[in-house]
Each structure stands twice: as C-alpha cells, then as structure tokens.
C-alpha cells in the first residue's frame with residue numbers, strides 16, 4: 001500500500017460556529033496569532049464578493065440583508081479559492097456550515113471532515129447587545145435583520161451543531177464571559193495534550 005504524499009494530504013479544518021455576535025471573529029483572530037491557523041470567515045468572503053462587483057453580488061447582498069443563507073455552491077467556491085490562495089494547511093472556517101445544505105455540500109465537494117467544531121455558546125440578549133454596539137457599518141447589524149439571523153441560527157444552524165455533537169466533535173465554550181476568559185478556554189482546546197502535561 002502506498003502512503004499518502006504531502007500533495008495529497010487533506011488540510012486540517014476546524015469549523016467555528018455560534019450565534020450572530022457570539023465572538024467567533026474575535027476569538028479566531030486570537031487563535032491565528034497563537035496557533036498559526038488561517039482564518040476564513042464565510043460572511044467576510046461573501047461581503048468581499050459583493051464589493052468586488054461579481055455577478056452574484058446583488059443576490060448575496062439581498063440574502064445578507066434578509067439574514068438568509070446564500071446557496072452553498074457560491075460560498076464553497078469562495079472558501080476553496082481562499083484555502084488554495086492561503087498556502088496554509090490548517091484553517092478556521094468561521095460561520096460555516098450554517099445549515100444542513102452547507103454541511104453536506106462541503107463534505108461532498110471537498111471530502112474534508114472537520115477535526116472538530118468550536119462552538120461559542122452565548123445567550124441571545126448578550127449577542128444582541130454586542131452586535132448593536134459593534135459599529136462596523138454592516139448592513140445586517142440592525143434590529144430587524146438581527147432577529148431574522150437569530151431565527152435562522154436556531155432553526156438551521158443549531159441542527160448542524162447537534163449533528164457534529166452526535167459524532168463527538170463539538171468543543172463547546174461559554175462565550176458570555178470576557179474576551180480574555182473566553183480565549184483561555186479556547187487555548188485549552190487548541191493546546192496539544194502533551195504540552196498540558198508538561199505545564200501541569
């Protein structure tokens with residue numbers, strides 16, 4: 001039997017999930033700094049696609065304004081392109097998969113299974129407060145769209161988390177704490193077991 005060559009090795013993927021405003025982007029930036037992953041936010045890639053003037057731009061903009069999930073084909077192409085261009089082999093994929101269609105299509109197209117799913121658990125009240133004071137000029141950071149995004153999260157995204165939980169792949173973090181406290185919990189998940197033994 002031949003061994004898998006470096007060129008054939010699949011990249012390591014961690015899906016980062018959690019409700020809107022739970023702190024996914026904030027914590028991914030910390031993980032990048034400490035653990036050398038490339039951070040790919042599906043939402044950021046879609047917003048960049050609108051700005052680029054692509055033919056899908058208007059459709060994506062309308063979906064984001066309504067808090068709806070863009071068809072997987074579009075988002076997966078953007079993720080694959082960003083992964084290839086990064087030159088890295090380990091990725092934090094933030095805000096994806098957002099529904100069962102995203103999940104099944106990513107697996108079918110890339111044949112990649114996530115190493116694990118990092119799930120930020122945060123009460124809706126706290127997430128709403130954070131989004132309303134984010135001030136990044138996002139078109140979907142208004143109370144009407146926020147409510148729609150929360151509904152989509154409950155109805156379509158949480159079942160994906162439950163799917164991975166049933167496979168023992170979810171690492172759940174209490175995201176209602178301070179940025180520093182949340183990162184302590186995240187760090188413990190990313191630190192290899194042998195390093196934890198040495199540090200003890």
Ligand SMILES: Nc1ncnc2c1ncn2[C@@H]1O[C@H](COP(=O)(O)OP(=O)(O)OP(=O)(O)O)[C@@H](O)[C@H]1O
Pocket residue numbers: 018019020021022023024025026027043095130131133134175176177178179180182
């Ligand atoms: N633990 C925290 N405590 C207080 N504020 C936080 C915390 N984590 C992030 N924030 C702030 O909350 C806002 C939302 O955080 P962030 O953008 O990281 O969330 P997100 O999960 O990526 O949201 P979205 O799904 O809308 O992209 C930001 O203004 C950020 O600075």
Ligand SMILES: Nc1ccn([C@@H]2O[C@H](COP(=O)(O)O)[C@@H](O)[C@H]2O)c(=O)n1
Pocket residue numbers: 020041042043044046063064065066067068069070071075094095096097098102140149
């Ligand atoms: N897999 C995804 C991810 C995001 N979207 C759309 O982008 C919006 C913003 O996403 P954030 O992660 O930056 O909050 C989201 O509400 C969706 O409209 C998507 O379609 N598919």
Ligand SMILES: [Mg+2]
Pocket residue numbers: 024025041043095
């Ligand atoms: Mg984000």
